[in-house]
Amino acid sequence: MPTLDIDSPYIKPNRLRIVQRGINVFIKKWRHRFNDAPSCRSIALKAALYSGGLLAIGGLIWFTVKNHLPFSAHAASGVAPSSPGIATPAEAARQLDVGHLPPYRPQRVEQEGIQRRANINTIIPDRPRMGMVQYTVEAGDSLFGIADKFDLRPETILWGNFDVLQDDPHSLRPGQELNILPIDGTFYEWHEGDSLNAVASFFSVDPQEILGWPGNSLPPYLDLSNPDIVPGTRLVIPSGRREFVSWQAPRISRSNPAVARIAGPGACGSVYDGPVGEGFFIWPTTAPLLSGYNFSSFHPGIDIAGSTGNAVFASASGVVGYAGWNNCGYGYMVVIDHGDGWQTLYGHMSQVNVVCGQAAFQGGVIGGVGSTGNSSGAHLHFEMQHDAYGKVNPFDLVSP
Numbered sequence: 001m002p003t004l005d006i007d008s009p010y011i012k013p014n015r016l017r018i019v020q021r022g023i024n025v026f027i028k029k030w031r032h033r034f035n036d037a038p039s040c041r042s043i044a045l046k047a048a049l050y051s052g053g054l055l056a057i058g059g060l061i062w063f064t065v066k067n068h069l070p071f072s073a074h075a076a077s078g079v080a081p082s083s084p085g086i087a088t089p090a091e092a093a094r095q096l097d098v099g100h101l102p103p104y105r106p107q108r109v110e111q112e113g114i115q116r117r118a119n120i121n122t123i124i125p126d127r128p129r130m131g132m133v134q135y136t137v138e139a140g141d142s143l144f145g146i147a148d149k150f151d152l153r154p155e156t157i158l159w160g161n162f163d164v165l166q167d168d169p170h171s172l173r174p175g176q177e178l179n180i181l182p183i184d185g186t187f188y189e190w191h192e193g194d195s196l197n198a199v200a201s202f203f204s205v206d207p208q209e210i211l212g213w214p215g216n217s218l219p220p221y222l223d224l225s226n227p228d229i230v231p232g233t234r235l236v237i238p239s240g241r242r243e244f245v246s247w248q249a250p251r252i253s254r255s256n257p258a259v260a261r262i263a264g265p266g267a268c269g270s271v272y273d274g275p276v277g278e279g280f281f282i283w284p285t286t287a288p289l290l291s292g293y294n295f296s297s298f299h300p301g302i303d304i305a306g307s308t309g310n311a312v313f314a315s316a317s318g319v320v321g322y323a324g325w326n327n328c329g330y331g332y333m334v335v336i337d338h339g340d341g342w343q344t345l346y347g348h349m350s351q352v353n354v355v356c357g358q359a360a361f362q363g364g365v366i367g368g369v370g371s372t373g374n375s376s377g378a379h380l381h382f383e384m385q386h387d388a389y390g391k392v393n394p395f396d397l398v399s400p
């Protein structure tokens with residue numbers, strides 16, 4: 001293999017080599033000149049010649065370095081280095097000439113696809129509630145409103161609060177503390193000697209429904225007939241239901257007034273004669289709207305809007321079977337027996353204009369709208385009952 005000769009015409013010498021060679025020639029030449037100089041030449045002249053030589057060498061070195069190193073060249077031209085490893089960003093920024101940049105024009109940046117938007121709200125995922133909570137009734141609350149607030153059925157609110165509401169939706173008042181179940185159903189407070197089978201059967205559920213509800217914290221394998229549950233423990237009965245305790249006035253017929261005596265001082269004696277209904281009914285007051293509860297399993301009538309003193313009409317002809325105060329929450333109440341199996345009931349009245357045994361004719365005024373008994377505002381509570389069908393929805397038979 002041939003050795004490389006820097007003088008070979010086939011190898012391109014780099015600039016440093018050329019400079020180095022030039023310096024060597026220069027030094028050699030000036031060394032001869034100094035050596036050949038006559039002795040009479042002054043030391044000052046020699047110094048001047050040496051200084052000139054050194055300056056020339058320095059100039060050559062500066063020129064070479066300036067043109068060889070890329071960073072110096074770029075820095076001098078004011079353009080950022082193309083290689084990021086040579087200058088730090090801070091240095092590059094310092095040397096950047098903003099005058100070379102195009103003028104700034106603010107404009108909207110259109111993005112395609114799904115954009116991310118800043119969300120300032122922290123969303124905490126809902127966790128299912130396992131236990132009961134307390135709720136204080138506020139002014140303006142209704143049974144339906146409270147149930148809606150907790151995503152429960154209104155029956156669940158009544159079933160969870162018999163001590164407070166006695167199954168009567170009209171008894172809701174601001175300030176009452178209500179139990180709010182975590183799920184639709186009922187709850188049961190455990191008593192000494194209770195059987196889980198019996199409790200489940202009472203509320204029409206499978207015992208496993210009660211055992212399986214996490215909030216009840218019961219061991220999965222429990223003696224269902226004699227479980228070891230501490231008396232006073234409140235068990236949630238998911239999907240549990242029970243009959244509503246009848247707070248309604250009992251059926252008071254013209255021939256059986258004894259039943260009415262338990263309903264209050266408005267009870268009448270027996271009546272054998274009197275008008276009989278026409279077979280159809282009329283709207284019993286002036287206002288055409290509902291105000292309060294509609295007909296439901298726990299509210300066996302409709303609440304019709306009205307102001308205190310608005311007229312209440314007999315919906316059909318008949319005999320007054322009850323007229324006066326009622327102890328079951330209806331306040332001043334009138335019951336008309338229509339003699340054809342039908343009875344109508346008018347509650348919360350401000351005044352009663354009829355007396356026991358009186359004949360009432362369809363459309364005749366029997367009293368005034370009020371807010372007596374379990375009522376939180378003037379309205380007419382209106383019920384219709386039939387011997388065979390029981391309490392029926394008045395909207396099936398009358399309209400405003």
Ligand SMILES: [Zn+2]
Pocket residue numbers: 170292293299301302303381382
């Ligand atoms: Zn009502």
